[in-house]
Amino acid sequence: MANPTAAMLVVGDEILSGRTRDANMHHLASRLTETGIDLNEVRIISDDHEAIVEAVEDLSRGYDHLFTSGGIGPTHDDITADAVAAAMKAPIGVRDDALAVLKAHYDRQGTEINDARRRMARIPDGATLIDNPISAAPGFTLRNVHVMAGVPAIFQAMVGSLLPTLTGGKPLRSVSLRIAHGEGDIAEALGALANALPDVSFGSYPFIQNGLYGTNIVARSSDPTALETAVDRLVERFPDAQL
């Protein structure tokens, strides 16, 4: 059976303007690969209601899972929860269970829960809360859409709360080999190998070091035996390959 498919949607003006580098994509990609869920697409869009609605409609239909990052805090630019509710045609309002979580957290801190903080309890009807062990304000899962925070430490904690509840497939394994030849020299042999071993995908990533061309070949498969065969064949064909 094929692995479940997934897309990620990053809501982030600050990434599109070049101010910050996204860290959540790399974290989610690695964790999904371990879990056996295939991340097939990532979109990064700006903090714009219509853009979020359109992307959520499109990606939640196109993949088994959609993971979102960013835009669920208390400020005016935090519009993801409402946009996801609109895209999924679910009513949204302050929900008692989410408010109770926030209240307990702010009580412990001795902080008042004002209107801005109350907004973080806006959760669509029918959604399940995603635990946030760091700053309490929960994420949520609405059908196949998993809505999480953008702050990397909180995103990672939410991914940690969420992934054990999802059914994965076969983890995708990969082996990387470093070859002291440019891509142009190995392309033909590598293409023939890719044809001969359809259960393995071969990626080829050229590099230049000290003025010399080299290539990293990455073989990926969810079938450990096929991957072993691929490595044997690569080493046989390229005796200078370094694991």
Added chain:
Amino acid sequence: MANPTAAMLVVGDEILSGRTRDANMHHLASRLTETGIDLNEVRIISDDHEAIVEAVEDLSRGYDHLFTSGGIGPTHDDITADAVAAAMKAPIGVRDDALAVLKAHYDRQGTEINDARRRMARIPDGATLIDNPISAAPGFTLRNVHVMAGVPAIFQAMVGSLLPTLTGGKPLRSVSLRIAHGEGDIAEALGALANALPDVSFGSYPFIQNGLYGTNIVARSSDPTALETAVDRLVERFPDAQL
């Protein structure tokens, strides 16, 4: 007049699997911001012909410019040029001008130009070549689609060759202020300010340091006067703000 809009398409199994972090997005985002071209969307998709065709069709229609990164080398997984040609309904084949550039490069190196390397001269009819001062194999511009390499050093060199040929708008400027309060404390005042100054966009990015909550507020505008006003108001409202 509004700035030109842009999208970026990253062709990259190796990013979706978590093996590598994308570096090209951050570089392009920064350079476009300086140039006055608004990057509104980034998509990362796998090395799959249909997926590339669909994304190129969609994004080249939706934005003034589409920049692509990755998949234009000599190996079997380099399929971007053909997919872009298919999406834009342009014929593609080995082109004499591109082949001449490659031949001159490999002659200097004393390397033979084999079939794999000849593939890098496959350029759609009507496209303009993008100069590659590092490894010769050119990128190309076909109408509003700019096709560039994935290796970061080469991508950056191609962006450097390309951007001076494009007409930009007003550079987007930004100012970042650090405030020693959590988002929940400043959300109301910040929202009011955002309403009062429609020519400035305010982003709010919470952080936790030594157990204390703080917020970075980023004000962005292509109007330097409006941006100055925004900073004055922010400092007035949040006297502890640090530039």
